[in-house]
Amino acid sequence: MKVIRFSDKDGEIHSGCDVQDSSASIVKINASGQFIDTKKRVKIKSIKPLIAPAAIFCIGLNYRLHAEETGLEIPKYPVVFMKNPASVTSEGSEILIPESCIDPPQVDYEAELAVVIGKLAKNVMKEQALDYVAGYTCANDISARAWQKHAGAGQWIKGKSFDTFCPVGPFLVTKDEIQDPQALDIQCRVNGEILQKSSTSDMIFTINEIIEYLSESATLLPGTLILTGTPSGVGFTRKPPKYLTPGDKLETEIEKIGTLTNFIKKATEEG
Numbered sequence: 001m002k003v004i005r006f007s008d009k010d011g012e013i014h015s016g017c018d019v020q021d022s023s024a025s026i027v028k029i030n031a032s033g034q035f036i037d038t039k040k041r042v043k044i045k046s047i048k049p050l051i052a053p054a055a056i057f058c059i060g061l062n063y064r065l066h067a068e069e070t071g072l073e074i075p076k077y078p079v080v081f082m083k084n085p086a087s088v089t090s091e092g093s094e095i096l097i098p099e100s101c102i103d104p105p106q107v108d109y110e111a112e113l114a115v116v117i118g119k120l121a122k123n124v125m126k127e128q129a130l131d132y133v134a135g136y137t138c139a140n141d142i143s144a145r146a147w148q149k150h151a152g153a154g155q156w157i158k159g160k161s162f163d164t165f166c167p168v169g170p171f172l173v174t175k176d177e178i179q180d181p182q183a184l185d186i187q188c189r190v191n192g193e194i195l196q197k198s199s200t201s202d203m204i205f206t207i208n209e210i211i212e213y214l215s216e217s218a219t220l221l222p223g224t225l226i227l228t229g230t231p232s233g234v235g236f237t238r239k240p241p242k243y244l245t246p247g248d249k250l251e252t253e254i255e256k257i258g259t260l261t262n263f264i265k266k267a268t269e270e271g
Contacts, residue, residue, distance in 0.1 A: 001017050001027070001035055001037065001173070001174040001176075001177065002017060002171035002172070002173055002174075002177075002258075003015050003016065003017050003027055003035055003050075003135065003171060003172040003173075003174065004016055004017070004019060004024060004047060004050065004170075004171060004172075005047070005048045005049065005050050005051065005052075006024060006044045006045070006046065006047050006048055007044075007045050007046050007048055008042045008043060008044070008045055009043060009045050011045075013048055014026050014027075014042065015027045015028070015029070015035070016042075016044070017035070017037055018037070019044070022043060022044050023041050023042060023043050023044060024041065024042065024044055025037055025038065025039055025040065025041050026038045026040045026041075026042060029118060029134065029222070031119065032118070032119060033117070033118020033119035033132060033133070033134050033222065034118065034134070034174075035134065035135070035174050047090055047091065047092070048090060049088045049089055049090040049093075049168065049169075050088075050090060050091070050137055050168045050169045050170075050171070050172055051088065051116060051137075051168060051172065051223060051225055052085070052088070052223065053085045053088060053223055053224060053225040054085070054221035054222065054223040054224050055082065055085065055220075055221065055224050055225070056082055056083040056084070056085055056087070056088070056166060056224075056225045056226075056227065057080060057082060057214055057220075057224065057225070057226045057227070058080070058081050058082065058083060058112075058141060058160070058226075058227040058229075059078050059079060059080060059205065059210055059226070059227065059228055059229045060079035060080075060081060060156070060229065061074075061075050061079050061204070061229070062078065062079070062203050062204050062205055062210075062228060062229025062230075063198060063202045063203060063204065063229055063230065063231045063232060064202050064204055065198065065202060065231065065232035066229070066230060066231055066232045066233075066234070067204070068232070069232045069233075069234075069237045070237060074204060075204065077213065078205045078209070078210055078213050078214075080213075080214070081155075081156045081157060081160065082157055082160075082161075083141070083157070083160045083161050083165065083166050083227075084157075084161035086161075086163060087160075087161050087162065087163060087164065087165045087166040088166045088167075088168060088225075089163075089164040089166065089167045089168075089262070090167070090168070090169055091167070091168075091169030091170040091260055091261065091262075092169075092170075092261055092262070092263075093164065093167065093262055093263075094164065094262065094263050094264070094265040095107075095142055095164045095165065095167060095244070095250065095262050095263070095264050095265070096162075096163060096164045096265055096266070096267035097244070097245075097246060097264065097265070097266050097267060098162060098267045099266075099267070100144075100147070101144045101146075101147070101162070102266065104146060105241075105243040105245065106144050106145040106146040106147070106236075106243055107142060107143070107144055107145075107243055107244045107245075107264075108142070108143045108144075108145055108234055108235040108236055108243055108244065109140055109142065109188055109190065109195065109196075109234065109235060109244055109250060109252075110140060110141035110142070110143060110188075110230035110234055111138070111139075111140055111186055111187065111188035111196050111230055111231065111252045111253075111254075112138075112139045112140065112141050112186075112227045112228055112229060112230050112252075113136060113138070113139070113181065113184060113186060113200055113207075113227075113228050113254055114136065114137045114138065114139035114168055114225055114226065114227050114228065115133055115136055115181075115207055115210075115211075115225070115226040115228060116133070116134045116135050116136070116137065116172055116223070116224070116225055116226075117132055117133065117134065117211075117220045117221070117222060117223065117224040117225075117226070118132060118133060118134025118135075118222060119132055119134075119222055120219060120220070120221060120222060121211065121215045121219070121220040121224075122215050122217070122218070122219045122220070123215060123216060123217060124211055124212055124215040125212060126206075126208040126209050126211070126212040127208070129207065129208040129209075129210075129211035129212055130175060130181075130207070130208060130211075132211060132215075132220070133175045133207070133211075134172070134174065134175065134222075135172040135173050135174045135175050136172070136173050136175065136178055136181060136254075136257060137168050137169060137171065137172045137173065137257060137260075138168065138169060138170070138252045138253070138254045138257050138258065138259070138260040139166065139167065139168045139225075139227050139252070139260070140166075140167050140188070140250065140252045140260065140262070141160065141165075141166065141227050141230060142160075142162075142164070142165035142166065142167070142244075143156075143159055143160055143165070144158075144159040144160075144162060144165075145159065145236050145243075146159070147159030148160060163267075166225075166227075167250075167252070167260055167262045168225070168260065169258075169260045170257075170258045170259065170260055170261075171257065171258055173256065173257050173258075177256065178256050178257075181200060181207050182200050182201055182203065182206055182207065183199065183200065183201055184199065184200045184254055184255040184256060184257075185197075185198075185199055185253075185254070185255040186198050186199065186200060186231060186253070186254050186255070187251075187252075187253045187254075188233070188250075188251070188252055188253075189250075189251040189253070190242075190244065190248055190249070190250055190251075191248055191249055192249075195233050195234075195235070195242070196230070196231050196232065196233035196234070197231070197233070198231030198232065198233075200228075202231060203228065203229060204229075205229075207226075207228060210226060210228060211226070214226070244264045245264060246264055246265050246266045247264065247265075248263070248264040249261065249262075249263055249264075250262045250263070250264060
């Protein structure tokens with residue numbers, strides 16, 4: 001099932017599937033974290049960000065070739081950081097670069113497979129970890145590198161958490177449609193140029209291992225979003241560096257999920 005999130009004419013927000021003729025069938029998530037099609041159709045007024053996450057956990061340096069291109073050692077444990085839930089934005093939306101990230105140029109792309117937790121998870125063993133997954137989607141961990149590297153005494157959250165710096169979409173694909181999440185092609189394109197091209201098989205820590213690690217004595221609430229790392233080819237490692245600039249078209253494509261498309265724009269003082 002491919003799930004979207006939208007508002008109806010009364011402003012009520014729903015999750016829905018089977019989109020056609022500007023309407024969708026409402027879906028609900030049950031106690032087991034599974035999406036159920038209610039077969040009740042309503043008109044779509046506007047598309048909303050795919051998820052309003054309870055939290056956003058991110059894994060750094062989780063692709064072997066990406067770790068190599070940065071010159072850093074393969075980590076012994078998952079490298080964990082977080083993004084502000086308010087950074088989430090939707091398919092087709094604009095990624096806004098604030099004035100503080102224009103000079104010097106620094107806003108980078110990071111195509112990622114994202115996992116959505118469907119039910120409360122704590123002390124989950126890796127063998128059962130996928131039982132707690134509601135589905136998967138495309139994400140891009142947009143990063144302001146100067147803020148990431150030089151603000152916060154080594155903490156990355158500031159540079160990762162500007163508004164619109166976490167686009168997700170175009171769909172949440174339920175886990176039953178993806179038999180092996182560790183065997184998906186992943187690609188990032190800017191203005192049609194392929195800058196990242198890899199497979200989730202290059203991950204250092206699998207999704208099962210990530211969920212086990214994060215849930216160890218810490219509760220993952222339903223709706224938690226996990227970004228599982230980015231492949232090689234990011235902008236700051238290129239010679240010369242290649243950063244996102246206003247006017248760019250950014251595409252994040254993952255096999256069996258689809259293509260998340262966003263447009264880069266300079267933020268105005270109003271927003």
